[in-house]
Amino acid sequence: MIHFDLPSDVALLLRDTAERFVAENYALPQRAEMLAAAPEEAPRLWSAMAELGWLAAPLQEAVGGLGLTPVHIVPLLEALGAGLVLEPVVPAMRCAATLARALPENEAATALEPVLSGERIEVLAEGAEGAPITATRDGDRVMLLGTAPLVPGGAAAAAFWAVAELGGAPILIRVAAEAASVAAFRLLDGQAAARVCFDGASCAVSEAVPDCAGAALDFGTDMGLVGALAECSGLIDALYRATLDYVKLREQFGRPIGRFQAVQHRMADMFIAREEARSMLHLAAEALESEDAGFRARLVSAARVKIADNARRALRDAVQLHGGMGVTDELAVGHMVKRLLVLTQLGGSRGAHLKRFRDTA
CATH class of the missing domain: 2.40.110.10 (Butyryl-CoA Dehydrogenase, subunit A, domain 2)
Structure with missing residues (x-):
């Protein structure tokens, strides 16, 4: 059974910490400096993220984790997605979650210790x-x-x-x-x-x-999907907020374009897309805690299809309302659009997830 509870204090604390971290380290000029570095260079903020416990958050305490549930870490990943963080937090979490289930506890703890400490990726x-x-x-x-x-x-x-x-x-x-x-x-x-x-x-x-790694890989794959969907949800929210601010300021025919009914309808569509994405994300995160692998797979795939669809609609509306600036690197919106385009292509095709949904129904 799925319960749509309010975020816990732990989840809110993780989100607030991530938002402050992003505000301090991920302004567009700072992000541009990171992008100018060679891709094989070690991410400069990786150790700091590990010290904050983000990499260990979803793992059980027996293997060195913090023992938090997927629902607890979703707000953290939404904040990192909205902040356009370049560090591979979700791929590392996926790998760690897989190893924590595939290996015996003592071996998993040994293998994961340098990973969770930020010593290596x-x-x-x-x-x-x-x-x-x-x-x-x-x-x-x-x-x-x-x-x-x-x-x-x-x-x-x-x-x-x-x-x-x-x-x-x-x-x-x-x-x-x-x-x-x-x-x-x-x-x-x-x-x-x-x-x-x-x-x-x-x-x-x-x-x-x-x-015996098969079941662990299936769980890790779903964990990685939920992490990517959390990033999508955070980006949809950020796109909505940025576009709302823009239509309040951009004037045409002597008044803000946000006062035109057609624009208001588009903003309403973006708001609905955001709320639907959040609801489906929460559903998928709750499903990760289920011992029923079929139930988990069905809901994660359903969320993948719905959130990807909503992400494409949101980025389309954001670009149309911003005009040409919506696809440039001068505004954060342009970077958000590119990130969403990539996220909606990862983790399998729409057809593959619809098939998995049908096969596990």
């Missing part, structure tokens, strides 16, 4: 749809073959947890960045990513996380 790396990374046994070694074409956060990663197929079952294999071929680049929105080729990388059979 580790993320999951998967093959493209229809072209998975494959693993084969060669004596006491497991050999990898394949490429992960898009690894968010992978540009500055110290290691990758490759999701490979061995005998038709998924396994996780940790590969140090220097043992793979890593090509770093920036996405349309400025986020650093990488193309990672694992051909020839290997590990001892005893180091591979076995096929």
Whole structure:
């Protein structure tokens, strides 16, 4: 059963901390300096984020986390999304959440300690749809073959947890960045990513996380989706607020354009899109706590489809009401639009999520 409760004090504290952090560190000139750096450079604010406990927030205390629920961390991720943060918080959270479930508690705590402390970045790396990374046994070694074409956060990663197929079952294999071929680049929105080729990388059979990793990977994937949807929700809200301020100031025919009925209708549409996105996000975050994997998958996919649709409508209206300035880098709106365009393409296609929704109904 889903309960739409008011945000807890913990959730509000995380959100307020994130908003202050963004206000101090992510003005457009500061963000421009970060974007000018090479994508493979370590994110300059990563250690500070780790010290604030954000990376450890969704993990159980037994593995070094803070034991907070997905509902608790959603406001934090909304604030980071609205602030156009460049650090790979969601990819790192997804990886950590997967390892926390795939490994025994003592092994997970050991593996995650340097990650949660901000000492290094580790993320999951998967093959493209229809072209998975494959693993084969060669004596006491497991050999990898394949490429992960898009690894968010992978540009500055110290290691990758490759999701490979061995005998038709998924396994996780940790590969140090220097043992793979890593090509770093920036996405349309400025986020650093990488193309990672694992051909020839290997590990001892005893180091591979076995096929019991499947359930952990499914949960981690849904956790990552909810994190991306939280960023979308925060961006939709930020776009709405920025556009509302703009139509109050921009004048045409001697009065603010916000007084024209057609513009008011557009703003009403954006408001509805924002509220629907928030509701669906909360629904998906609550569903992450369910032990029913089918129920969780169904609601997360439903939220993915609805929020992505609303994000596209919101960015369309924001650009139309701002005019040409809405797609420039001079205004935060232009950066928000690019970020939303990228987020709505990650995590699987609309058709794939509609299919998953039907299959788990």
